[in-house]
Amino acid sequence: MDESELWPRLGAAALAALENAYVPYSNFRVGAAALTGEGRVVSGCNIENAAYGVTLCAECSMVGELFATGGGTLSHFVCYGGLQGETAQLITPCGRCRQLLYEHRGPDLRIKTANGVVGIDQLLPDAFGPHNLSRQP
Numbered sequence: 001m002d003e004s005e006l007w008p009r010l011g012a013a014a015l016a017a018l019e020n021a022y023v024p025y026s027n028f029r030v031g032a033a034a035l036t037g038e039g040r041v042v043s044g045c046n047i048e049n050a051a052y053g054v055t056l057c058a059e060c061s062m063v064g065e066l067f068a069t070g071g072g073t074l075s076h077f078v079c080y081g082g083l084q085g086e087t088a089q090l091i092t093p094c095g096r097c098r099q100l101l102y103e104h105r106g107p108d109l110r111i112k113t114a115n116g117v118v119g120i121d122q123l124l125p126d127a128f129g130p131h132n133l134s135r136q137p
């Protein structure tokens with residue numbers, strides 16, 4: 001599938017997930033979707049909590065689906081968000097979720113943003129990652 005077909009497909013999956021968001025506190029619904037290296041589409045929505053810090057971002061529940069459906073890595077990612085009753089817009093992931101994407105990225109993860117398609121290095125330069133936990137120089 002070329003990118004002209006892929007992004008609309010992922011966008012539709014993200015917007016469908018957004019419809020299921022549980023956001024009684026912020027009223028800000030988020031839907032995330034990605035293509036995996038194995039060709040699956042995974043998606044997620046944000047799930048808030050009365051203990052605000054326990055809230056799951058859409059990317060968190062998407063990574064849950066990634067693993068629940070067999071694991072793998074992410075090759076293309078998109079995320080939409082918006083206040084209930086307003087039109088959702090492309091959003092770039094929060095800092096924590098950039099770290100999640102970094103961990104589960106494929107060799108060339110492409111991320112669609114309002115400013116174009118970027119790589120994870122642009123969103124999270126000099127990332128902390130598995131290499132930091134290795135004793136190898």
Ligand code: THU
Nearest residue numbers: 026028030046057058093094097
């Ligand atoms: N949120 C996400 O789901 N993903 C992000 O990348 C940014 C923020 C959610 C968390 C919370 O439920 C709401 O958006 C407002 O911050």
